[in-house]
Amino acid sequence: MTTELERIWVYLSASPLLALTLTLVAYQFGSWLHLKSGRNPLVNPVLLAVIAIVTLLSLSGTSYSTYFEGAQFVHFLLGPATVALAVPLYQQLHLVRRSAKAILLAVLCGSLTAGISAVGISWALGASRETILSLAPKSATTPVAMGVSEQIGGLPSLTAVAVILTGILGAMAGQGVLRLMKIHDDRAIGVAIGVTAHGIGTARALQASTVAGAFSGLAMGLNAIATAVLIPAIVNMFR
Amino acid sequence: MICHHVRICNKGRGFRLFAAESAHTLEGRHLIPFLITLLVCQLIGEVTVIVFGLPLPGPVVGMAVLFLWLTVAGKTTANFEILSNQLLSHLSLLFVPAGVGVMLHAELLGEELVPIAVALVVSTLITLALTGWIMNKLGTETRDS
Numbered sequence: 001m002t003t004e005l006e007r008i009w010v011y012l013s014a015s016p017l018l019a020l021t022l023t024l025v026a027y028q029f030g031s032w033l034h035l036k037s038g039r040n041p042l043v044n045p046v047l048l049a050v051i052a053i054v055t056l057l058s059l060s061g062t063s064y065s066t067y068f069e070g071a072q073f074v075h076f077l078l079g080p081a082t083v084a085l086a087v088p089l090y091q092q093l094h095l096v097r098r099s100a101k102a103i104l105l106a107v108l109c110g111s112l113t114a115g116i117s118a119v120g121i122s123w124a125l126g127a128s129r130e131t132i133l134s135l136a137p138k139s140a141t142t143p144v145a146m147g148v149s150e151q152i153g154g155l156p157s158l159t160a161v162a163v164i165l166t167g168i169l170g171a172m173a174g175q176g177v178l179r180l181m182k183i184h185d186d187r188a189i190g191v192a193i194g195v196t197a198h199g200i201g202t203a204r205a206l207q208a209s210t211v212a213g214a215f216s217g218l219a220m221g222l223n224a225i226a227t228a229v230l231i232p233a234i235v236n237m238f239r
Numbered sequence: 240m241i242c243h244h245v246r247i248c249n250k251g252r253g254f255r256l257f258a259a260e261s262a263h264t265l266e267g268r269h270l271i272p273f274l275i276t277l278l279v280c281q282l283i284g285e286v287t288v289i290v291f292g293l294p295l296p297g298p299v300v301g302m303a304v305l306f307l308w309l310t311v312a313g314k315t316t317a318n319f320e321i322l323s324n325q326l327l328s329h330l331s332l333l334f335v336p337a338g339v340g341v342m343l344h345a346e347l348l349g350e351e352l353v354p355i356a357v358a359l360v361v362s363t364l365i366t367l368a369l370t371g372w373i374m375n376k377l378g379t380e381t382r383d384s
Contacts, residue, residue: 027332046331050338057339064343071336078333080277080326082298083284086305087315087323102377110370117362125354135358139366142337143296157344162359164341167334169363177367183375192371196363203330213327219370221299228294 013062019070026052039207044172046200082199085217088206092214095187103191107219110195111226114139115234118162130155133235138162139170140227141198141220148227152235163198170197171204190215195223269318276319280305 012018029052030045037043057067068075089096096103118135127135134154137145142163149159174193183189186209193201194216202220206213284301287293293300309315348355 023335024332027335046334046338049332049335050342053335053339054342057343064340067339068336071339074333075336077326078337079281079298079301080274081330081333082296083277083280083301083305084323084326086280086302086309087320088327089302089306090309090315091320093310099374099378102374105377106370106374109373110366113369114362114366117365118358121361122351122354122358125357127351127354127358131351131355135355135362138359138362141296141299144294144299147294155347158347160337161341161344161347162355164334164338165359166363168338169360170367173364174367177364178371181368181371181375183371185375185378187378188371188374191374192367195370196366199330200334203327203334206327206330217302221302224295224299 013066016070016073019067020073021070022053022056022067023049023071023074026050026056041175041204042172044168044204046171046203047168078199085202085213085221088210088214089218092211095211096214096218099187103187103215103218104222106188106191107195107222107226110192110219111139111223111230114196114223115227115231129153131158134158135162136235137227137231138166139196139198139223141224144224144228148231151232164200167197167200170201174201174204175208186211187215191219194219198223269316270322273319273322276305276308277301280308 026049027045030048033048034040034043034045053067056062057064115136118138119132122132122135130153133152134149134156136152136154137148137159139145140148140163142160145159145163146156148154149156170193174197175189178184178189178192183192189208190205190212193205193212197204198220202213202216205216281298281301283304284299285297287300287304288295288297
């Protein structure tokens, strides 16, 4: 019996089917808890799914590369889905046009704030130079942040960790922080979440409203440009 | 400007009627053209990034390409909007594999866990608050009724 189970496990762990199924089931589980909590942003489906999967992988001794053979099919869709963010943006074109200047200024300030505050706080708490530089681009979308990190002398893999954690934090805290500040304008909510928490935040903003989602997607794109240009330039000034 | 707005509102109403009546049959037929559009835009984005050496991800440039395409065309179809809404409503799911990879690398945080955690939490809160405040402040000048 044990050998039979082992045989099935060996077969399944070599095929991408199990990892793909696990990813969808874990996400569905996270979404279910999210719904049960009355759509509480603190009960974040991504975080719950990630914790569930990491636990199972650790318990079964499965490597990330084995898991990713199945999960890559989900991961691949990030590209086309990012392209699709143009659709809500186009649907809100009239609103975007009207507040174009405000968006540009807010993204510029937000991008600088994200970088400078991360650098300042980690420096004040005695982090190493490499760590400080790794945190600087953490509000940009992962590929941009990792590229910038490498360019300025950070550790790209540490940056990737910081980016994902920032995304989840921003998605969880975004609406709460803005509500506390009595900001109820979906445009402001979208831009703030998009600048701070890139795609993970944008996914959350889309659930709040199409307007918030559209502005968040735009802010994410603009922040990618701002981070890629500004962070290396600022770091160079201090060299 | 007013004309434009009205057109979008009309389109919005048409879209809802249309969707309620025949969304089911339309979606199947329009799925492949929808996927082709996204993939072609992403391809153009990726190639543009390589050719011009842009420090941006291909999909973000692809988003700009699709946006320009829609702006030039002056409209989207109901199917295109339904399909992209459905895809985007599951955007969170697509971050799960990357999230898992990152958590397995959490030991990178190592001895500097506390400064990193504090920096990420406080920086995230400050950025959210400041950006939201600026956008809200400037947005009120241009706010419609």
